[in-house]
Amino acid sequence: MAAIELDGVTKRYGTLRALDDLSLTVEEGEVFGFLGPNGAGKSTTINVLLDFVRPDAGEVRLLGEPVRREESARVRERVGVLPEGFGVYDRLSGRKHLAFAIDSKDAADDPDALLERVGLAGDGDRPAGDYSRGMKQRLVLAMALVGEPDLLVLDEPSTGLDPNGARRMREVVREEAARGATVFFSSHILGQVEAVCDRVGIIRDGEMIAVDSVEGLRAASGAESVLEVSVAGEAPEAALSSVRDLDGVSEVRAAGGQVTVTLGGDVRKTDVLNELESAGVEVVDFETREASLEDLFTAYTEGDEADEEAAGTGGEPA
Amino acid sequence: MNPVLAVARKDFEDAVRSRGVLLVSVLFVGLFVFGAYFFADQVSQAATQAGNAPPAQGGGGGGTPDSDTFLRVLSSAVTLLVPVVALVASYSAIVGERTSGTLKLLLSLPHSRRDVVVGKLLGRGAVVCLPAVGGLLLSMLVFPLTDVALKPVTFLGFALLTGVLAITFVALSVGVSAAASTDRRAVVGTVGAYIGLLVFWNQAVDPLVSRLAETLDWGQATVLKASITLKLLNPLGAYNSLVASLVTDSTAAARAAVTGGIQLSRQSGFLQRLYAQQLSQEGIPFYLTDAAVVVYLLLWIVVPLVIGYGLFRSADL
Structure with a gap:
């Protein structure tokens, strides 16, 4: 049985097609990273999963049960959710929040153990309105963990977290996966995904454009490595396009004195350097590295300049 | 725990x-408890003066003032205050x-x-009912300390009805709140509903009924019953008429109480007495019995919630 199944899901907002015939299956027990630039349809997908938004067409199943308006409350007893753009009850303490989640799920968790687990030990009696953004994020993660859910849906879980908090978040994801839970989380911070995911899905313009393991994506995109070349002055467009024409070069980008070339499996970097020099570009220095997921991500979503964002800065709540 | x-x-x-x-x-507690205290104080002062000048009492009044008299006075304040508090507490x-x-x-x-x-x-119902009903129950304790007789059954009935009135306006407000997509719409919706019920409903009834009477060639008795029924469909009217039922013996008089406007349940005027007389001669039809009026009041709990839920259910968040 799949933990999450989206089958041909379409959602329109007016004339905007937020999701276009989107299909996706997340198997039980896997950690699935859901990637995409802002505006690509990540939040809409999760809103459809959680029944916040009703799709215009398509089928959605959580843990084998179809998600239908007002009928999915029961299956959600087995799902823990960290939604995006949530608010907390300012007047209620962190502990009261957890007590509410425990009551709601008929669970028997110990609020203190949960607070400890997300790094809020000692803050449980303060009103949640006094919490920082990161502490609120931790609190709602703790609420999501109540009742040992079979499926965790985490929407942009690293929002507002400091590096310490982000590391703890990754630990929690690993622990939950080790317990046997399925974890589905969205992010635009690629490092998070790469570090913990079994599989990654990339969404662009409301469509899944790639779903695979990180290694599989690497192989499929042919982006085995990246060559960073420092050049004197600025490389002319003619030089770039002759590099681009080389067999096995999948992408060439230039910014100031830096040329970034994404290489497929069988092209030699000396060919690239020769090509640049024969086009009259003076190569000052170069460096190769294995393609990170971020390069892959850029390769897959290339052309969406408007969506480029500074990775690493926490996104603002929607 | 049950999710609700x-x-x-x-x-x-x-x-x-x-x-x-x-x-x-x-x-609430202050208004009800001190209200009861001041009422008792006034009554005992009046009694002292009456004791000094016994002939002034005559036979005009409705006998010695008791806690029922207090409730008549209080009901107009409650009619204004409890719905406002319920709306403010629940619109968001x-x-x-x-x-x-x-x-x-x-x-x-x-x-x-x-x-x-x-x-x-x-x-939210509990948040509004507890102080309102609790305040009323506390104010009952004032009477044994004074000369004014306490009629516990009508008092408890009044507290219960006031609780139902509070729930009615909480339900109206929660219904609007469920349907609204912005805070401002919820404010406009709840305030508009309250003013409509308090001010415009009864004003609209009489022209409507006379228009209907003209076209349908109604007799005077039908006109009266139609007018009273429409005014009882207003939750404030239903509440007032049920309170009047508690403190008077005559259902006809209690129903006729709504003809004088929402707030006037303390003294029945000449016209109201006339209407009451007419009504009791005609006989009380089933749709003007106490039970029917209770149903009208309860409908105001159900209908706004069902409509509000229906809109909320289909909304994308």
């Missing part, structure tokens, strides 16, 4: 931590959570939108 109760409990715990609720509780019940994002927490837990609507009705 979990939502209601959370909502109650959240609301009682707000300063506004504390203020309202003090207001759902839309407030929608705009602040806490609704996402609520619906991420295993709660349906129906659980949220019903839970909010119970939570």
